[in-house]
Amino acid sequence: MDTRFLGIPELVEVPSVAVVVDVMRAFTVAAWAFAQGAEKIVLAESLDEALALKARHTRWMALKDGPPAPGFDAVNSPGLLRSVDLGGRTVVQKTTAGTVGALAVKDASLVLCAGFVVAEATARLLRRRAGDQVTFVVTGEDGRADEDLACAQYIARRTTESGTDAAAYLRRARESRAAAELAQGVRQGAHPDDVALCLEVDRFPFAMVATLEDPLMVLRPYAVDSLAD
Incomplete structure (x- = not known):
């Protein structure tokens, strides 16, 4: 598998297959939302769009980065979301990096959103596309966020070497600036x-596939238990 690792500003052409990585915290949160029963996640272009979508669909809920804000039902935190019952709900998500990265590659033939919590499921799905070039979009810090790069490199390696040890990649993520800022309350x-x-x-047995459902970019879980490696 031919792989490249790019930040959002470096995306100058539409990739064939894109894996958009945001470990802390957008796509960890997305995975938890599905685990809590969400049917789908709509990736919003802006905070205003997120609120407008929620206003048009009374059962939808909106989620954002940062502190709680009027009109939003939740914040971008897996620790806070894990106790919320989302059975059958649609979540509208807008974050600083993850959703921006996914929307930047919306025209790719396959868009996966990932973090460590869905690493193996993502790698298994990529094994089916072994002949394609895969672009890993490292969303944080314009492509320099080490937690996202470490996760992207781990998934890429695990795609070809299923026994890859996660320890060194997790250590890099644990020592990243994002982890420090979260731990320190920044x-x-x-x-x-x-x-x-x-x-x-x-943590979860599914990959997360984003597709255009005109005019929205919609993320859904994709079970891979039955896929042959």
């Missing part, structure tokens, strides 16, 4: 367990 809208939850490898 980032608002956080829970003390957020870093640990973001570093749980293979």
Whole structure:
């Protein structure tokens, strides 16, 4: 598998297959939302769009980065979301990096959103596309966020070497600036367990596939238990 690792500003052409990585915390949160019963996640372009979508669909809920805000039902924290019943709900998500990265590659033939919590499921799905070039979109810090790069490199390696040890990749993520900011309370809208939850490898058995459902970019879980490697 031919792989490249790019930040959002480096995306100058539409990739064939894109894996958008946001470990802390957008796509860890997305995975938890599905685990809590969400049917789908709509990736919003802006906070205003998120609120407008919620206003048009009374059963939808809106989620954002940072502290609680009027009109939003939740914040971008796995520790806070894990106790919320989302059975059958649609979640509208807008974050600083993760949702931006996914929307930047919306025209790719396959868009996966990932973090450590869905690493193996993502790798298994990529094994079916072994002939394609895969672009890993490292969303944090314009492609320099080490927690996202470490996760992207781990998934890429695990795609070809299923026995890859996660320890060194997790150590890099644990020592990243994002982890420090969460642990120190620099980032608002956080829970003390957020870093640990973001570093749980293979917590969930599904990958997350984003597709255009005109005009929206919609993320859904994709079970891979039955896929042959």
